[in-house]
Amino acid sequence: MTRHVIRLDTPAPSFIDSFLLGDGRLGAALRGRPGTEEMDLNLDTLWSGGPGEHGAGPQDAAALAEPGDDDAGVPDVEAPGPVLLTEIRAAIAGGDLARAEQLARRNQSGRWTQAYQPVGRLRWTYATDADGSSYARELDLRDGVARSTHDGVTVETFVSAPAGVLVSRATGAGADGAGTANPEGAVAAVLDTPHPVRTTTTVDGAGRTWTVVTGRAPATCLPGYVDLAEPVAYADDQPEADGSVAAGMGFAVVAVTEAVPGGRRLVVAGATGFRGWDRRPGADVDAIAQTARDQVAAALECRTEDLLAEHVADRRRLVDRVDLDLSASGDDAAAHERAFDLGRHLLVSSSRPGTQAANLQGIWNADARPAWSGNYTTNINLEMAYWPAELLDLAELHTPLLDLARDLAVAGTATARRCYGARGAAVHHNTDLWRFTEPVDGEPQWAAWPSALWWLAHHLVEHVDFAGSGAERAGRTVGAVAVLRAGAAFALDMLVDDGTGTLVVSPSTSPEHRFVLDGGAEVAVGAGAAMDQELVREVLSSYLALAGDDPGEAALAAEARAALPRLREVAVGRAGDLLEWADERRPAEPGHRHVSHLYGAFPGSRITATREPALLEAVRRALALRLANGSGYTGWSQAWILCLAARLRDTALAEHSIDLLLRTLTSASGLDLHPHEDWPEGQVFQIDGNLGVVAGMVELIVQSHDGAVSLLPALPDRWPAGRLTGVRTRGGHRVDVRWSGGHLDAATVTAGDGPLVLEVPERRGPAVVVCGGAAVPTTAVVPAAPGCSRLTFPTRPGAVHSLSFPSR
Numbered sequence: 001m002t003r004h005v006i007r008l009d010t011p012a013p014s015f016i017d018s019f020l021l022g023d024g025r026l027g028a029a030l031r032g033r034p035g036t037e038e039m040d041l042n043l044d045t046l047w048s049g050g051p052g053e054h055g056a057g058p059q060d061a062a063a064l065a066e067p068g069d070d071d072a073g074v075p076d077v078e079a080p081g082p083v084l085l086t087e088i089r090a091a092i093a094g095g096d097l098a099r100a101e102q103l104a105r106r107n108q109s110g111r112w113t114q115a116y117q118p119v120g121r122l123r124w125t126y127a128t129d130a131d132g133s134s135y136a137r138e139l140d141l142r143d144g145v146a147r148s149t150h151d152g153v154t155v156e157t158f159v160s161a162p163a164g165v166l167v168s169r170a171t172g173a174g175a176d177g178a179g180t181a182n183p184e185g186a187v188a189a190v191l192d193t194p195h196p197v198r199t200t201t202t203v204d205g206a207g208r209t210w211t212v213v214t215g216r217a218p219a220t221c222l223p224g225y226v227d228l229a230e231p232v233a234y235a236d237d238q239p240e241a242d243g244s245v246a247a248g249m250g251f252a253v254v255a256v257t258e259a260v261p262g263g264r265r266l267v268v269a270g271a272t273g274f275r276g277w278d279r280r281p282g283a284d285v286d287a288i289a290q291t292a293r294d295q296v297a298a299a300l301e302c303r304t305e306d307l308l309a310e311h312v313a314d315r316r317r318l319v320d321r322v323d324l325d326l327s328a329s330g331d332d333a334a335a336h337e338r339a340f341d342l343g344r345h346l347l348v349s350s351s352r353p354g355t356q357a358a359n360l361q362g363i364w365n366a367d368a369r370p371a372w373s374g375n376y377t378t379n380i381n382l383e384m385a386y387w388p389a390e391l392l393d394l395a396e397l398h399t400p401l402l403d404l405a406r407d408l409a410v411a412g413t414a415t416a417r418r419c420y421g422a423r424g425a426a427v428h429h430n431t432d433l434w435r436f437t438e439p440v441d442g443e444p445q446w447a448a449w450p451s452a453l454w455w456l457a458h459h460l461v462e463h464v465d466f467a468g469s470g471a472e473r474a475g476r477t478v479g480a481v482a483v484l485r486a487g488a489a490f491a492l493d494m495l496v497d498d499g500t501g502t503l504v505v506s507p508s509t510s511p512e513h514r515f516v517l518d519g520g521a522e523v524a525v526g527a528g529a530a531m532d533q534e535l536v537r538e539v540l541s542s543y544l545a546l547a548g549d550d551p552g553e554a555a556l557a558a559e560a561r562a563a564l565p566r567l568r569e570v571a572v573g574r575a576g577d578l579l580e581w582a583d584e585r586r587p588a589e590p591g592h593r594h595v596s597h598l599y600g601a602f603p604g605s606r607i608t609a610t611r612e613p614a615l616l617e618a619v620r621r622a623l624a625l626r627l628a629n630g631s632g633y634t635g636w637s638q639a640w641i642l643c644l645a646a647r648l649r650d651t652a653l654a655e656h657s658i659d660l661l662l663r664t665l666t667s668a669s670g671l672d673l674h675p676h677e678d679w680p681e682g683q684v685f686q687i688d689g690n691l692g693v694v695a696g697m698v699e700l701i702v703q704s705h706d707g708a709v710s711l712l713p714a715l716p717d718r719w720p721a722g723r724l725t726g727v728r729t730r731g732g733h734r735v736d737v738r739w740s741g742g743h744l745d746a747a748t749v750t751a752g753d754g755p756l757v758l759e760v761p762e763r764r765g766p767a768v769v770v771c772g773g774a775a776v777p778t779t780a781v782v783p784a785a786p787g788c789s790r791l792t793f794p795t796r797p798g799a800v801h802s803l804s805f806p807s808r
Contacts, residue, residue, distance in 0.1 A: 003327060004142040004341050006670055008032075009135060011148075015040060015366045016667040016685045019139040019146040023161035024352030024400075026270055027363035030157060032137040032148045035130030037155060037168065040366040041119040041191075043251065044356040045274035047433040048221035048232075049114030050247030050281055081107055082421030088507050089496060092527050101523040104448040104507060107419055109438035113430045115221040116374030118365050119253055119270055120193025120213075126170035126264045127153045128187075139669070141341040142319050143312045144349060150174075153263075156304075160311040161352060165299045166268040167307055175263035189255040189266060194368040196234060198285075208258040208300070212293070214285035217272075219248035224369045224678060232368060239283045249273035249281030252289035254296045265304060269295035277407055277435045318348050321393040321726045324697065328721035328740075336658055336697065336719070342670045343694035346687055347389065347397055356433065357400040358385045362687040371676050371684040372430075376404070378452035379429045379511035380594060384636055384688040386459060387603060387643070387695035390466040393728040398463060404431075405456035406479060409486040411435035412453060416490050420450070424489030427452035429511065445524035446512045450494075451505075454535035457487045458603065461542045468732035468752045469797060477546050484543040485556065491536045492559050495567075496527070502568040504528030504582065505536055511596045515585035528582035530570045530597035534604055540564050570600065570615065577625055578618035591629030593637040595644065598622060602643045605705035609649075609785040620648050632657070635665040635672035639692025646699035649714040649785070654700055658716075661693055701737055704729035708781070708790050710759040711737055711803075712744050731755060732797075747803040751795040757781050758803065759790045769793055770802045 011032040012018045018029035018040070027042035084107045091100035130151045137148040146157045152174035159166045170176075176187070188201050188209045197215035204210060219235035222228060235248040250273040257266050271291040273282030282288065299307060324340050326333035350362035360381055365374045376382045382401070389398035412425030415437040420426060428439045429449045439447045460480035467473035495503040506527035514522040540560040547553040548561075571579040580587065580597035600607040601619040609616055623644055632638040638661045645653040665673050672689030675682065701724045703710040709729050725736040732752020738745045744764050749756065760767055769776040769791075781790035795801065 003325070003337070005138050005140055006338060006342065007136065007138045008668060011132075011135070011137065012669065014681055016671055016673065016681055016683065017669045019137070019669055020346065020349060020362070020364050020671070021144060021146055021157065021159045021166070022349035022363050023159045023164070024350060024355035024363070026159055026164070026166060026268075027350070028157070028159055028166055029364045029366065030146050032146070034132035034135060034148070034150045035127045036123055036125040037157075039122050039124075039157075039166075040364065041122055041166075041253065041268070041270065042116075042363050042365055043119055043270045043272050044363045045272045045433060046117045046119060046217055046249070046251050047114050048117055048218040048248070049432070049434055050219070050245070050249070051278050051434050081419035085420050085507075088525070092506055092525070093499070097517060097523050097526055098521055100507065100525045101444055104444040104525045107439065108441050108447050110441045111438060112223050112226065112440045113373055113375040113432035113436045114434060115218075115223070115368070116359050116361070116365050116370060116432075117217050117221070117368060118194065119251065120191045120195070121366065122189055122191050122253075122255060122268065124168065124189045124255075124257065124266050125176070125187045126155065126168075126266075127151060127174050127176055130174060139345075141338070141345040142316065144315045144345060145308070145312075156308075158308060158311050159349070160299075160307055160314070162310045162314050163299050163302070163307055164269060164295045166266075167299065167304060168266040169260065169263065169304045170265075171263035187257060189257055189268070191253055191255070206258070208256050211255045212289055213253045213255075214250065214289050216248045216250050216283055216285070218368070219246075221369060221373070223373045224371065243273070243282040243284035243287060244275070244280035245283040246280060248283065250283035250285040250288050252285055252292050254289065254292040256296050256300060258300070260304065267296050267299050269293075269299075274433070277411070277433060315348065318394060318397070319344060323725050324722070325724075326719055326722040329719050332718050333722070335662055339658075339662055339666075339670065339690075340694050340697050343388065343690045344392060346690050347385075347392070347394065347694075350687065351386075351389075351397045351400050353396050353399050355400050357382065357404045358687055360686050360688070361684075364685070371674070371679065373432070376431045377429060378427060378431060378455065379446070379449060379596070380640070381636060381686065381688040383455055383459065383603070384639065384692040386691070388691055388698060390462055391695060391698045391727055393726055393734065395463060395466060398459065401456070402460055402463060402479065404435075405453070405460060405483050407435045408437060408453055408456065409483045412437040412486070415450075416493075420490075420493065422490050422493035424491070424493065425453050425486035426450040426490055427456070443524070445509060445514050448507065448525060449509050449511055450490075451532055451535055453483065453487045454491060454539045457483045457539050457542065460484070461546070464546065465730040466728055466732060470753055472732075481543070481547040481550075481553075484539060484546060485553070487539045488543040488560055489556060491539055492556075492563055495536070495563060498527065498568065501566065503563055503566045504568050505532040508532040510580050511594050513580065513592045513594060513596070514588040515581055516588055522588045526581055528568055530578065530580055531599045533568060533570055534600040534606065537564070537567050538604055538606065570597070572615070572618045575621060575625070576618060577622035578615065579622075591626060591631040593631060593634050595623065595626055595631065595637070595640055598644060602640070602647045608647075608706040610706055610783045616648070619644070620650070623648070632660065634674045635661060635689025636674070636686060636692055638665055639672075639689045639696060642693060642696035643699060646696050646703070646714050647705075651700075651714050651716050654696070654714055655716045655718060657696070658693070661689065665689065698724070698727055702727050702729065702735050704731065704733075706785065708757040708759040708784070709733060709735060709749065710785065710788065711735075711747055712739060712761060713759075713785065713788075715739065715742060717742065744805070746805075749801045749803065751797055751799045751801065753797040755792070756795050757790055757792045759784055759788045760803075762787055762789050764805045766805070767791060768804050768806055770804070771795075771799055776801065
């Protein structure tokens, strides 16, 4: 097979079958249409709304109240959050969970996040005589280049991070300007956009056709599931002297078409008026357009070959750090390898230092009211998109998420105070460009979850743990502590004594799920849901580990130390399963898509084979129950199951999960799908599953969360031979692994400055470690995972150690 390439023989019939390109800022979804290419364009900072109160539209929660709601004994909707919190906790403690549910509704904001906006669909005619004969298209996942061929034409398209532009070149006998139709001037590119815009088209002295489109994003845009009279509204106010407006930022797209030797070329750039999450955006569209003009003008001075070479070098600098090669394992494994390559391609294309974090759809979106507003959904989707970043040695691509977490630790302080009377910062299940942190209007099972910052803090801790040197680790720790401090302070104020001396989070929900009360009512609000208990344990432990000795943290650290041993442990049910809530409850959806209660096994690392073997078995049983009832029907849900299968070392489940992901939950172009009845295709693209599967595949081969670097912990039977090179582990080590016949052949570890313990399958026999041509003495370490042995040996940062099994 040809590695790193997706090949198809038809154009994309819809957005979900497009090839996606990007540089973290400018995104393009290519349909590959013969003769006239169509590409949906996006800019990572083009969102509706504005900062502060303008970040959520003038929604009226009362207008959306369910008719017949029984509000008897419920405080007024305007009651301050701390007063409501006292009432909610009292209802929970008294066992009146139906009333707690009603009260929780009153602690919502009545508002929603803003929406990620499309720039529009650009149409570029490059071959007026094309009929689509001999058609093929491909996406090079290593170099980030899309190609289509037909009618004697080859079209090559890429988005260059160094140049900040999209470049598309059509060459060959069938291309306009190569002896066929339209040999003189280039046809202008046309942008179809849902926004009110002004378009100007001019031809310069060199015969290039310039199309400049300027406009403004909506001042507010409601989610698609909110049915109000004016869901999308545009402002018509004039910018202030500094070019700013309250809401509805300006944007511009500049597209230039020109004749080049052998055909045509298109160069595109875009810019927005975004100035910062807490600053009024700009709407001086002429100034914004000049930024895009300058980028295009600079690119036009370069040959396409030079722009392409620069782009490819930039890509390979990132992509080539890690390689998974399953080519020796057959066609199924080759498809799995492409899924790995595609996920990494999407991460490199959607997240770069200085850009915004990848949202639900990365940086790609064709709809003014995208599914779930295209926002940042913090109860799984946002985090999953970054699960593989550190593993792939792409820590710099993790930084947009870490920056977002740091912003939210600031923005969420007002929400913690207003909604809970608490210290620290509260962040709920949705956020956006403007760092919205409030509970949205809606059902408590998703809205009444203020725990997002705790989960996001996990990513900053991982960033520290994967650092390769002490200096790097120290620098990363500073940023992590700021978020951990905000998370720990809020966590401490959300804990209450449950009457037995143990501490539980109250109120508490398990993301997007409910349980059934004795009378048949379904509610979400209670105390001590498993995920919240795990998150609080983790954030307090991490805070103490990274900041506990700092005198400036002494007071808060003392509170955290006192609280940690009093935290209620997650519960195990009669069936031996880890319970989602504090006690046995009948789940409203036994096959619910979220597996939040299993957080401690993945992405957390407290529940492992050596630390908590009994709880790990309870995780196994809980997951089996979920799957027996139909869980895993979305791409991201199945990706989470894959990651759990890796941690459970369940190779059969891992293979089944990958099969479902690739055969039923991805589009023709490999994009992860989520069912959505409001879309013509019945499903929408979400980036999370594409990235989650990458993390899961790495963890089948190398893990490092349980105190050791474990090699081949859960190798699938259909991957009998292969290699994984360059993967990063906790402690800052880099690992290469090679195997055949389903057995480990050799490994190479380039040491970081963290402790190094290796775990290998016992059936391999004694391992020999060599460094610098000399054998290195090893020492056995216990305990190890079942069927494995552990060894450690002296090392130093940068030392290269080779592991082999001569007795085989």
